[in-house]
Amino acid sequence: MVEGSFDEAVDGVDGVFHTASPVFPIGNIQETLLDPAIKGTTNVLKSCAKSSSVKRVVLTSSCSAIRYRHDSTSLSPLNESHWSDLDYCKKYNLWYAYGKTVAEREAWRVAEELGIDLVVVNPSYVVGPLLTPQPSSSLLVIQSLMKGLHPSYPNMAVGFVHIDDVVSTHIVAMEDTRASGRLVCSGDVFHWSEIVELLKAKYPSNNLPDKCDGKEGDSNPHSMDTSKVKALGIQSFKGITEMLDDCILSLQKRGFL
Incomplete structure (x- = not known):
């Protein structure tokens, strides 16, 4: 979270993907979730602005920065013009959504101020095979359900999206000159039941x-509403069955199930 800490990392590169953000607070919400999400994002952008080589930055935000609002049902399908309501997030202790919303808004402010070509990808709940040594926060939920570690499932209705589709959207966001603004990346919405x-x-x-x-x-x-992404050539998203099968097979192969 130290300003300038990414200067060397981005120097000489054409494009930067900023994909990391805490999901669950550990102890102090401000220190362990909100500050890393917000300050980490702005520090990356400020480093990119110093580099003469960086042509575009692609930021991974979330549909959580779009869908948390009292009128989400009546407004559906939700699109890139919609933003989560911060008061709503605070009322229901939705701190991940709060952090992603504030961080993305701040990213747009900094990008405009510093003249950065910024494109934002807003994925929903990402499912699929593991790409990292340990399961991501989203896959830990599926792992815990499959292992019977919790007596209940989340009271959550959320869009699901395969990691392959998220990766494809990021590549398009970086390489296609038509890509701009926010890009909703989501498959169908399901309740966890x-x-x-x-x-x-x-x-x-x-x-x-x-x-x-x-x-x-x-x-x-x-x-x-994923019409903006589809207009860039990603015509369809993988279905929920394939997402879950790929996820569970990967967890099994890695010894997590």
Whole structure:
């Protein structure tokens, strides 16, 4: 989070992908989630602005910076013009969404101020095979459900998207000169109760939960408009069955299930 710490890393490169952000706070919310999300993003952008070689920056934001608002159902399909309501996020303790929303807004402010060519990808809930040594935060939820570690599943309605489609969208965002602004990257929206039923049908011997955790604020029915991404050549997204199969097979191969 130290300004200038990315100067050397971005010097001499044509494009920069900034993809990392904390998901769950550990202790102090401001110090462990909000500050890294916001200051980390702005520091990357300021370093890019100092480099004469960087032509474009692609930032991974989230549909969480779009869909958390009281009118998400009536406004659906939600698109790039919509933003999550910070008061809504605070009311329901949706701190990841709060951090992503503030960080993205600040990224746009800094990009405009410093003349940076910024394109933002807004993925929904990313599922698929592991790309890292340890499961990501989103895959840890599926792992815990499959292992019966929790008595309930999340009371959440969310779009799901395969990691392959997220990668393809990032490549297009960087390489296609037509790409601009925000890009919603999401497949169909499901409630976690539907995901659990799909998993039970495929893996009946696993001790999957039968009840919902009842948490409020995250279950509003909605849909996402992906027409902007499709206009750039990504015509279809992989389905939920393929996402879950690829995810679970990867977890099994790595010894996490």
